Structures are given as structure tokens and as C-alpha cells.
Amino acid sequence: MAEVLERVTKVIVDRLGVEESQVKLEASFKEDLGADSLDVVELVMELEDEFDMEISDDDAASIGTVGDAVTYIQSKL
């Protein structure tokens, strides 16, 4: 869990240009981290690369917060 969170956080910080301290589990990409729809699509793409997995469009649509992403990735590893 800790390792996944760390890697997810790094991708988010790089992509969205936010501070690491803002990347909380309950933080919403769009509402709290200033991402637009295209940013979220890109973020999912980068998480796919980072964790070498495919995230289907349906699954991607259910990922709204940092916690959602971490839980999803955890369940697929």
C-alpha cells in the first residue's frame, strides 16, 4: 500500500504540478487537484505505464480520487 501510494503520488505531482502534501487519499483529481477531464485521462495513461497494467475505460471512469486510484491498482497487482 505504502509503495503504491508513493508511486501514484509521484505520477500525480509530476503530471498535475501540485505539492506532494496536497495528494491526500480523499483528494479528488478534478475538485482538489485542479485536473480537467483530459488531465485525468492522461493521468490514467501514466499510471498504466508506471504499473505496467491496462486500465479499461469503464474502470478509469470510476477513478475520481487518489484513494480510488490506489485501491484500484492495489487490487490488480
Place this chain on the structure above:
Amino acid sequence: MKLEGKVALVTGASRGIGREIALELARLGANVAVNYSGSEAKANEVVDLIKEMGRDAFSVQCDVSNSEDVTSMVKETIERFGKLDILVNNAGITRDNLLMRMKDDEWDDVININLKGVFLTTKAVTRQMMKQRSGRIINIASIVGVSGNPGQANYVAAKAGVIGLTKTTAKELASRNITVNAIAPGFITTDMTDKLTDEVKAEMLKVIPLARFGEAKNIATVVSFLASEDSAYMTGQTLHVDGGMVM
């Protein structure tokens, strides 16, 4: 050279306009993936001509209306060349008939290849171009997609659709420095137009102010402009390359 080191994928590049586009992009420095549907020998001829210019190229069979084929074509291009800078959606067919006589499969074939094909290839290259933070997508529409044309309900609907798709894709991808423009050719001499009767051709000439048919090269040079830095501040546009037919 204007396109030195760039990588281009041109659909329907075995014959006609697509062939000239592939050769022109290579002449300006690009490496090219030459897509075809059935004409393998002709596609390989284009590849050989490009290699003679000292550029890299390969031919790739793919029906642009097939989602899986398209995905693997784009994948192969990126694997071969390491990136993808330019997509030219040129593949297209006609199945002309009067609306009253048009069969469902004539409608479906044209919409699937000429419109859905553009959607599928665009979707497939977007990931790579977004990562690169740059890209050029050039769609070959048709002037009849702007003006309408009797006997071509399917083709006109598809080409008008391509123009709309061009505008939306341009808006969606602009923030990632990807430009999307269309070209609307008028009457260009290729296999596609050789099918028309002399009477139809004579009628068409009357409505072309420049009083001659265009050549594939006339489209290819405009594609190379849209593919280069020269058009950096243009997106979502449809350029009419039609001898002045529709203004």
C-alpha cells in the same frame, strides 16, 4: 528540411492522393508508414521510392474501419520509428448511388471507412501524441462535404462528418499542442475519379474557375504545409484545394 526526423503515418498511401502525400512527406525528410488495404505491391513500390530518397519506410496492411487492425498498425509504427508526429487520414472509398436507390451496405461501407476510420486512427495515435506534447493530424475530407453532391449521400455525409470531427478533435487536443486540420479537395485526377464518365467530367470543368482538374501533388503540398511548423498557429480549419469550386 522542413520535416527532418519526423515520423508520419499515411492511410491509403498505396495509390492516388495518399501515395503522393507519402512521397512528399518523405521528400521533406519524414520517415513514413505506408498503409494500404489490398494493394500490397503498390504500397511496397511507394516504400521503395521512399527508401531511394534515403528515408525509412514500411508498408502496413490495415482496414481503417477495423478497430483492432488500427490499434496494431499504430503500435507497429511507434515500435518501428520510436514516435509518431504526423497522421494523415486519407484512406477513402466511394459507392455512389441516388439516395432512393442507395443500399444499406453502400451507406455503411462508406461511413465505416471514410468516417469511422478517421475516428479510430485519431483515437489510436492520440496517446502517443499527448505524451509527446506535439502532433499533427490532417484529415482528407472533400469539397462535396461542404457543398453536397447528388448521388453521393453516403460520401457527403461521411466527409461532412470528418470536417465536424476535425473541429472537435482540434478543440479537445489543442491544450496538448496537437493541431488537427482538414483538406477539402475538389476534383483530383486519380483512380477514384477515372471511374466518372466524360460527360460528368465535362460538366465539372464548367464549375471550376481554374478550369482544370487538380493533381494529387496539389493536395500533397498542402498536407506538407499542415504537417510542418509553418502552420503552427492553425487548428480546426478546412482548407479548400479545389481550383476555386466552392468559395
